Amino acid sequence: MGSGTQPLIRLTVPSPTERNRPTQTPNLHWKPPMFCPTLRPAVLLGMVAVAVTLSGCGQQPATSPNGLTKVKLQLNWVPEAEHGGFYAALEHGYYQQAGLEVEILPGGVSAPVTQQLAMNRVQFGVMNADWVVLGRNNGAKVQALMAPIQNSPRCLLVRPETGITSFQDFDNTTLAAKPEDPFLEFTRRKLAWPTKNVTLVPYLSMQAFFSNPNYAQQGYSFSEPFLARGQGIDPVVLMVSELGYNPYTSCLVADESLVAADPDLVRKFVQASIRGWEKYLADPQATNQRIAGLNPDQTVESLQYALDDIRRLCDWDPATQRTLLPMGTMERQRFEELGQQLREIGFISAEDDSVFRQAVNLKFLPEQPADKQALEQ
Numbered sequence: 033m034g035s036g037t038q039p040l041i042r043l044t045v046p047s048p049t050e051r052n053r054p055t056q057t058p059n060l061h062w063k064p065p066m067f068c069p070t071l072r073p074a075v076l077l078g079m080v081a082v083a084v085t086l087s088g089c090g091q092q093p094a095t096s097p098n099g100l101t102k103v104k105l106q107l108n109w110v111p112e113a114e115h116g117g118f119y120a121a122l123e124h125g126y127y128q129q130a131g132l133e134v135e136i137l138p139g140g141v142s143a144p145v146t147q148q149l150a151m152n153r154v155q156f157g158v159m160n161a162d163w164v165v166l167g168r169n170n171g172a173k174v175q176a177l178m179a180p181i182q183n184s185p186r187c188l189l190v191r192p193e194t195g196i197t198s199f200q201d202f203d204n205t206t207l208a209a210k211p212e213d214p215f216l217e218f219t220r221r222k223l224a225w226p227t228k229n230v231t232l233v234p235y236l237s238m239q240a241f242f243s244n245p246n247y248a249q250q251g252y253s254f255s256e257p258f259l260a261r262g263q264g265i266d267p268v269v270l271m272v273s274e275l276g277y278n279p280y281t282s283c284l285v286a287d288e289s290l291v292a293a294d295p296d297l298v299r300k301f302v303q304a305s306i307r308g309w310e311k312y313l314a315d316p317q318a319t320n321q322r323i324a325g326l327n328p329d330q331t332v333e334s335l336q337y338a339l340d341d342i343r344r345l346c347d348w349d350p351a352t353q354r355t356l357l358p359m360g361t362m363e364r365q366r367f368e369e370l371g372q373q374l375r376e377i378g379f380i381s382a383e384d385d386s387v388f389r390q391a392v393n394l395k396f397l398p399e400q401p402a403d404k405q406a407l408e409q
Contacts, residue, residue, distance in 0.1 A: 093155055093297065100133035103301060104154040107139040108163075111326040113254060113338035114282045115158060117180050120319040121308025130300040138326070146172045149287040156286050156301060160184075161279035162214055165371055165388045169380040173288040175393040176367075177302050178360030179280035180309040183273050183345040185252040186215050189260060190268040193245035199270055203228045208235040208249040216250070217377045218277045241265075254341035258334055279370050280362060281345070291393060302396040306360045313343055314353045360397050367392045 094102045107115055118136060121127050127134040137154065139145070145157035146167040159167070159174070167174050190196045194205050202223055207230055209216050220226075233240075238256065241249050242263050251257065253269055260267045272278075284305055291298055312319050320335040347356040355361075371388025374380045380387055 093294075096133045098133070100128065100131055101297060103127070103132050103134045103156065103297070104137055105134060106137045106143065106145050106148045106154040106157040108143050108145050108158045108160070108282075109139045110329075111136075111138055111323045112330060113320075113323070113335050113342055114181065114185075114252075116312040116316060116319055116323065116335075116339065116342070117309025118158070118284075118305055119308070119322055120312035120316070121304050123319050123322050124308070124311055126304040126307045126311075127301070130304040132297075132300060132304065134301075145285070146174055149174055149285065149290075152287075152289070155290055155297070156284060158282055159285050160281050161283055161367065161370060161391070162374065164283060164285060164391045165367070165374055166214070166379060168391050169374075169382055169387050174285050174391070175288055175291060176280065176283040176285050176362060176391060177291075177298065177393055177396050178284045178306060179282075179362045180284075180305075180360060181281035181342060181345050182347055182355075182357065182361070184215075184271075184278050184281050185254055185341070185345055186272040186277075187251055187253045187256075188219075188248055188270045188272065189241065189251045189256055190248040190270065191241065191245050192266060192268055194248070194268075196248070197268055199223055199275060202248075202270070203230065205229075205246055205248050206231045206233055206244070208233050208240060208247070210235055210250070213250070214374055214377060214379045215272050215277050217379070218373060219272060219275060221377060222275045222277075241267075253345075254338035258337045277373060278366075280366070283362075284360075295396075299396045302360070303398060306398070309346075310354070310359050313339075313346060313348050313355070358398070362392055362394060362397070364389065364392055364394065 096102050105118060107118075109115070111119065115136075122134055122136060139158075145159050146163075148154045149157050150172055156177075157174070159176070161176060161179065164174055164176050188202075188207070190202075190205070196202055196205065199222075202225075209232060211217070211232070235249055238249070238259055241247050241260065242265065249256070253271060257267055257269050284302060286298060316336070316339050320332050320339070323335060324330050324332055343350075346359075348354070349356055367388050368385070371380065371385065371391070374388070375382075
């Protein structure tokens with residue numbers, strides 16, 4: 033990632049590889065802090081406390097001339113398949129049918145989702161679950177409302193020339209990554225990298241991966257492997273979730289102030305978004321055309337590749353054309369496990385478990401696992 037603040041809507045769409053660029057040049061002797069010092073980007077974290085004091089003070093969503101409630105959704109990245117369900121809800125009129133006029137704002141290298149929510153500039157946002165917890169640890173009152181992607185796409189890509197085929201033999205290689213991302217510290221401890229010959233370098237682009245046969249880098253399983261294969265490289269893809277770090281991805285989120293002030297609006301948006309994700313997984317063509325038109329770095333081919341992998345991550349059953357769990361399902365237990373992991377690796381300092389227990393709100397989901405009632409108590 034680049035440093036410094038960025039405008040809410042960027043006029044140029046960054047390369048897909050920028051998703052993992054560090055917000056600053058990392059210290060190669062970096063040690064994890066006692067609390068998370070950065071929330072994409074670091075320079076904006078100081079705004080959280082100010083934003084929180086202003087939360088709840090903004091105006092309610094406006095009404096358009098046609099009687100629809102105007103709503104803004106802030107993405108955490110540029111339009112890609114990981115946001116496909118939200119665009120599908122827009123493309124197929126599900127938001128409009130719910131009485132909503134929705135504007136989806138693209139993110140970028142420095143998408144300030146948490147701050148935009150807290151200051152009531154947008155009503156909803158998209159974040160991964162670990163960043164929701166980290167945001168609450170830093171004072172934000174953001175809550176996850178539904179999780180379309182059940183399993184994290186976070187992975188390590190390894191050049192096949194290294195001979196590495198699993199995490200167990202991850203040794204004697206160079207890894208490009210951004211140290212402020214908690215998955216890296218979790219992986220470092222899990223695999224005992226300090227006792228192995230793993231050299232950490234900044235992740236600036238995929239060019240080093242393309243040119244260096246003894247190389248590995250972080251990525252998303254539905255993005256960077258596609259780019260590597262386009263260069264004739266068939267990478268070994270190691271899923272971080274297999275190590276036990278598996279935050280929900282592309283969660284729909286909102287600030288607590290909106291949840292309390294307008295639960296009917298929240299319910300409408302959640303349910304229309306769920307319909308959108310169900311549609312996208314089953315019938316993506318029109319939505320992929322829309323996304324490709326918004327993001328010149330995406331093609332219908334790359335979006336289809338990503339969708340095939342997202343279906344796997346969503347536990348989508350092609351026989352029934354549905355996910356194994358109801359779309360959007362979240363479990364409080366997974367947030368508690370995630371919070372404990374973030375505490376153990378030094379990314380959250382709060383002794384109060386509410387930092388992660390209040391990071392999830394299940395009441396707007398139409399269906400949940402059988403233990404929903406117990407989880408809500």
